[in-house]
Amino acid sequence: MTTLYARELDVARDADRPHRAMLRGIQAWxxxxxxxxxxxPASIAAAHFISTRHLHAIFHEEGLTVSSWVRSRRLDRCRRELQDPLAAHRPVGQVAGRWGFADAAHFSRAFRAEFGEPPSAVRARATAA
Incomplete structure (x- = not known):
């Protein structure tokens, strides 16, 4: 009985691996x-030859949404760059634009919502250190 359950659990685990592998590949891309x-989402799905609905389903299986994952990763990249003293010469708006944020006000609101402080505060700490 134990062997049967173990085998069935392995089959179930293998069954969702293709989606996990696809998700990791999409995230790397x-x-x-x-x-x-x-x-x-439409351009991402097209680049991977899947439907937008399937793309959303793949992210949903991991408890994610495509847009929130992209936004979170972009904000993380911005924060890293703002913390880098070697990038202190770049204006905050330029850093935001470099990582896909076209609107500085939207970026500032999203940054504050994600990290609890404005991007200028992160930059100020980096340049003071």
Whole structure:
């Protein structure tokens, strides 16, 4: 009986691996393109030869949404760059634009919502250190 259950559990685990593998592949592809302001679920799906609905389903299986994952990764990249003293010469708006945020006000609101402080505060700490 134990062998039967173990086998069935392995089959179930293998059954969702293709989606996990696909998700990881899509996420890796996205990491290389986070700066593209035209990155949309439709363009991501088309690049991977899947439907937009299937793309959303793959992310949903992991408790994610495509847009929130992309936004979170972009914000993380912005925060890293703002913390880097070697990038202190770049204005905050330029950093935001470099990572796909076309609107500085939207970026500032999203940054504050994600990290609890404005991007300028992160930059100020980095330049003070």
């Amino acid at each position: 996205l990491e290389d393109r986070l700066g593209d302001p035209d990155l949309t």
